[in-house]
Amino acid sequence: MADDNRKLINLTIDGKPVQVPEGTSIWDAARRLGIDIPVLCHSPRMRPVGVCRMCVVDIGQRTMAASCVRPCEEGMKVEASSAKVDQHRKMLTSLLLSDYPEYSAREMSTSNDQLLALAKKYAIQDIPFADGATGMPRGTDMSSPVIAVDHQACILCDKCIRGCDELQHNDVITRTGKGYTARIAFDLNNPMGESTCVACGECMAVCPTGALTNKSVFAEMQVR
Amino acid sequence: MKLLTKMMHLQEQHGVVTDSMLRDLSKSEGVPLHRLEGLRGFYPVFRRTPGSKTHVQVCRDIVCLMKGGPQFCRKVKSALTGKPGVEIEEVSCVGRCDTAPAATINEVPVTGSVENIVAYATGKKPLPAHVPTTTPRRWPTDPYTNDKEHYGVLKKFLKPGDDRQRDEVIKILKAADLRGLGGAAFPTGMKWEFTRQAPGTPKYVICNADESEPGTFKDRVILEELPHLLIEAMILGGWMIGAEEGIVYIRHEYAKEKQALQAAIEKARGAGALGKKIFGSEVDFDLQIFVSPGGYIMGEETALLEALEDKRGEPRNKPPFPTNHGLWGKPTLMNNVETFSAIPIILDRGASWWAAQGKGNYKGLKYMCVSGDVAKPGVYCVPWGTTVDELLTLCGGIPEAKGLHAFSPGGASTNFLPASKRQTALDFKAMQEAGSSLGTGAMVFMAEGRDVLELAISEVKFFRNESCGKCVPCRVGSHKAVDLVEAALAGKPAPRLVHLLEDLNATLAQTSICGLGQVAMAPLMSVISYFPDDVLPKLEGSGRRK
Numbered sequence: 001m002a003d004d005n006r007k008l009i010n011l012t013i014d015g016k017p018v019q020v021p022e023g024t025s026i027w028d029a030a031r032r033l034g035i036d037i038p039v040l041c042h043s044p045r046m047r048p049v050g051v052c053r054m055c056v057v058d059i060g061q062r063t064m065a066a067s068c069v070r071p072c073e074e075g076m077k078v079e080a081s082s083a084k085v086d087q088h089r090k091m092l093t094s095l096l097l098s099d100y101p102e103y104s105a106r107e108m109s110t111s112n113d114q115l116l117a118l119a120k121k122y123a124i125q126d127i128p129f130a131d132g133a134t135g136m137p138r139g140t141d142m143s144s145p146v147i148a149v150d151h152q153a154c155i156l157c158d159k160c161i162r163g164c165d166e167l168q169h170n171d172v173i174t175r176t177g178k179g180y181t182a183r184i185a186f187d188l189n190n191p192m193g194e195s196t197c198v199a200c201g202e203c204m205a206v207c208p209t210g211a212l213t214n215k216s217v218f219a220e221m222q223v224r
Numbered sequence: 225m226k227l228l229t230k231m232m233h234l235q236e237q238h239g240v241v242t243d244s245m246l247r248d249l250s251k252s253e254g255v256p257l258h259r260l261e262g263l264r265g266f267y268p269v270f271r272r273t274p275g276s277k278t279h280v281q282v283c284r285d286i287v288c289l290m291k292g293g294p295q296f297c298r299k300v301k302s303a304l305t306g307k308p309g310v311e312i313e314e315v316s317c318v319g320r321c322d323t324a325p326a327a328t329i330n331e332v333p334v335t336g337s338v339e340n341i342v343a344y345a346t347g348k349k350p351l352p353a354h355v356p357t358t359t360p361r362r363w364p365t366d367p368y369t370n371d372k373e374h375y376g377v378l379k380k381f382l383k384p385g386d387d388r389q390r391d392e393v394i395k396i397l398k399a400a401d402l403r404g405l406g407g408a409a410f411p412t413g414m415k416w417e418f419t420r421q422a423p424g425t426p427k428y429v430i431c432n433a434d435e436s437e438p439g440t441f442k443d444r445v446i447l448e449e450l451p452h453l454l455i456e457a458m459i460l461g462g463w464m465i466g467a468e469e470g471i472v473y474i475r476h477e478y479a480k481e482k483q484a485l486q487a488a489i490e491k492a493r494g495a496g497a498l499g500k501k502i503f504g505s506e507v508d509f510d511l512q513i514f515v516s517p518g519g520y521i522m523g524e525e526t527a528l529l530e531a532l533e534d535k536r537g538e539p540r541n542k543p544p545f546p547t548n549h550g551l552w553g554k555p556t557l558m559n560n561v562e563t564f565s566a567i568p569i570i571l572d573r574g575a576s577w578w579a580a581q582g583k584g585n586y587k588g589l590k591y592m593c594v595s596g597d598v599a600k601p602g603v604y605c606v607p608w609g610t611t612v613d614e615l616l617t618l619c620g621g622i623p624e625a626k627g628l629h630a631f632s633p634g635g636a637s638t639n640f641l642p643a644s645k646r647q648t649a650l651d652f653k654a655m656q657e658a659g660s661s662l663g664t665g666a667m668v669f670m671a672e673g674r675d676v677l678e679l680a681i682s683e684v685k686f687f688r689n690e691s692c693g694k695c696v697p698c699r700v701g702s703h704k705a706v707d708l709v710e711a712a713l714a715g716k717p718a719p720r721l722v723h724l725l726e727d728l729n730a731t732l733a734q735t736s737i738c739g740l741g742q743v744a745m746a747p748l749m750s751v752i753s754y755f756p757d758d759v760l761p762k763l764e765g766s767g768r769r770k
Contacts, residue, residue: 176265
C-alpha cells in the first residue's frame with residue numbers, strides 16, 4: 001500500500017487521528033488504530049458487501065455508514081464505539097438471534113460462532129422478538145458427504161457465496177428467494193450433495209455461524 | 225438485460241421457467257446455474273411450476289384494503305373455489321388505486337366487486353380492453369397543442385454552439401428548482417450537471433418508470449398520455465451528458481402504458497427525433513424499453529441498475545452514486561417519469577414561467593395521485609403549494625358527508641398526518657415541517673371512522689413483503705415489527721412495546737442500506753405519535769402512552 005501514488009486522507013476515528021490512502025474503508029482504517037469494529041459479513045480476504053450492518057459507524061450524517069464498504073473521506077469524524085452505535089449493533093444482534101437455532105454446531109465444536117460471540121459481548125439475554133427458530137422451519141440439508149447446512153443458522157452474510165464464487169471460482173452458491181424467506185441455494189436450488197459442489201470446504205471455513213459446518217460435527221451435535 | 229429478457233421470454237412462452245430451461249440457458253450463455261437460480265428466485269414474474277390458465281392477482285395494499293375490506297381477497301378466493309383452471313394470489317399494489325379494489329386477470333387490470341372479478345375470472349364476462357387511450361387529455365405540462373409540434377424544444381436546443389446551449393439548460397433547470405419527483409427531491413439541474421461532468425464513457429440515460437409504492441399511479445398516466453415529453457427529455461438528457469443510449473425501466477403491471485410509450489418511440493424515430501443524427505445534428509440517441517420482472521424494490525435506483533445488469537435487484541451501498549457509477553459502472557443520468565416530463569415545458573417557457581405556475585412562493589406544477597376516501601380519485605396536475613384541503617375540494621371532497629380523519633401525503637413511506645394539518649401546502653419542505661413528506665405525491669385520504677393503525681400496519685407489511693432481503697435490519701426487522709404489532713392486536717403485547725418499536729425503528733432507519741428499510745416502520749411510528757388515542761389502547765391494551 002505504501003508504494004502506490006494514492007492521495008492520503010486524514011480523518012479521526014473515536015477521536016484518534018489516522019492517515020490512510022484514498023479508497024481505504026473506515027473498517028480498515030480503524031484496524032490500523034487497533035479499533036476492532038464488529039462485523040459478521042466481512043473479512044479482509046473478501047470484497048466487502050455491507051449486508052450485516054454490524055459494522056455501522058456514526059459519521060454525523062442522516063444515516064449510519066457500514067464501515068466495511070464506506071471509503072474514508074478527508075476530515076471525517078467517525079464514532080465507531082459510541083453508545084448510539086452500540087445500541088444499533090445490539091438490536092441487529094437481537095434480531096438475528098431471534099431466528100437462531102438453540103444449538104450452533106460451530107459453537108459446540110470449535111467455540112467460534114461469531115454471532116454468539118456478539119451476543120456475549122453485548123450481554124443479550126432477553127430477546128423481545130417472536131422466536132423464528134422453533135421447529136427449525138428453514139430446515140437442514142445433509143445431502144453433502146462433507147458439509148452440513150443448517151439454514152436456520154444462516155444469517156445471509158454472503159461469505160459462503162463469495163468464498164465459493166469469487167475466492168474458489170467453483171460457482172455453486174447463490175441466494176434464492178427474497179426478503180425474509182431468502183436463503184442460500186446451490187445451483188438451481190438443488191440439495192448440496194446433488195449440486196456441482198466439489199466439497200472444497202471454503203464455505204464452511206468462512207461461515208461465521210453454525211450454518212455451514214463439518215457434517216461429522218453436526219451429526220455428533222444432533223446426538224447430544 | 226440479456227439474461228432477464230431471455231428468462232422473461234421463456235416465462236411468457238411457456239408459463240414457467242423450468243430447471244431444464246435454465247440448464248440450457250446456462251450452457252448457451254456461459255453463466256453458472258446459481259446465477260440463474262438467483263434471478264428466478266428473486267423476481268416474482270418467474271414461476272418454477274406452471275400456473276393455471278387463469279391467474280387472478282388481487283391487490284392487498286392500503287387503498288384496496290380501504291375499498292375492498294380486509295377480507296376482499298379471501299372472498300374472491302372462496303367465490304372461485306372449485307373453479308377449474310383458476311388460481312388466486314394476493315399481490316402488492318398494482319398501481320390502480322384510483323379504481324380500487326384492484327385486481328388483474330392474466331395481467332389485465334379489472335376492478336369492482338367480488339362478483340365482478342369472479343365473472344371476469346370465470347369468463348362469464350369478457351375481459352375489458354387493455355389498450356392505450358386514443359383520446360389523451362390536455363395536461364398543463366404539455367407545451368404542445370398537437371402532434372406536429374412535438375419535439376420542438378429539442379429542435380430549438382440541438383443547434384451548433386452546443387456547449388453554451390447545454391450550460392443554458394442547466395441554468396434553467398436550476399432556476400426552475402425542479403427536483404426529483406419520484407420522491408427523493410434531489411435537484412434535477414445538479415444531477416444533470418454532475419452526470420455531464422462525470423468522467424467515463426459510454427454514459428446512459430435511464431427513466432425510472434417503476435413507480436410501485438401503494439397509492440402511487442401518476443407516472444402511469446404520464447406514460448400513457450404524455451409519452452412524447454418523457455422521450456423528448458431523455459433525448460435532451462442524452463445530448464446533455466453525451467449518452468447515445470437510453471432505457472425506460474417500466475413496471476411489469478403497466479402493459480398498455482408500455483404500448484403507448486412504444487408507439488410514441490416509433491413515432492419519434494419516424495420524425496427523426498430518435499436515432500442517428502437527430503434532426504440533422506451530430507447527436508445520436510436511441511431508446512429502449514425494459515419491462516421489470518417485478519418487485520417494488522426495483523424503483524430504488526441502484527436496485528434498478530442491478531436488474532439491468534442481470535443481477536438480483538438488491539440496492540447497492542452508496543456512495544458511489546449513479547451519476548458517476550451507474551449502469552455497468554458508467555455515469556448514468558436517472559430521473560423519474562414525472563421529472564423528465566416536466567423538462568420540455570420548462571425549457572420552452574423558461575424558469576420564471578414555471579415558477580409562476582405555483583402558488584405564492586412555490587414554483588411549478590405537481591402531479592398528485594389521489595385515492596382513498598375521496599369522491600373523485602385520480603391524477604390531478606395542481607400548482608405547487610396547493611393545500612391538502614384545496615386538493616381534497618378539487619377531488620370532490622369525502623363521500624357521504626364524512627369528515628377527514630387523516631391523510632398520507634406521499635406514498636407508503638410517508639407519515640400519516642391528522643386532519644388538523646389539512647392546510648399544509650403540497651411542497652417538499654412544507655410537508656416535512658408538518659411532520660411528513662410529499663414523497664411520490666400519492667395522497668390517500670382517510671375519513672372519520674377509519675382505523676389508522678390497521679392502515680399503517682398495511683404499509684409496514686408492504687415494505688416487509690417487498691424487502692429484497694439483502695441487509696439484516698430490513699429483512700429481519702420489518703418482519704419482526706409486523707409480528708410485534710400482530711401479537712399486540714391479538715392481546716399479547718410485548719413488554720414496553722412502544723419503546724421497543726421506537727428502538728427497532730431507529731435501527732431500521734439508521735442502519736438499512738436503502739430507503740425501503742429506512743422507512744419501513746415510518747407510517748406505524750407516525751400513527752403512534754399523531755393518533756395516540758386511536759392507537760395506544762389497541763397496542764398496549766390501555767390508553768396510557770408508554
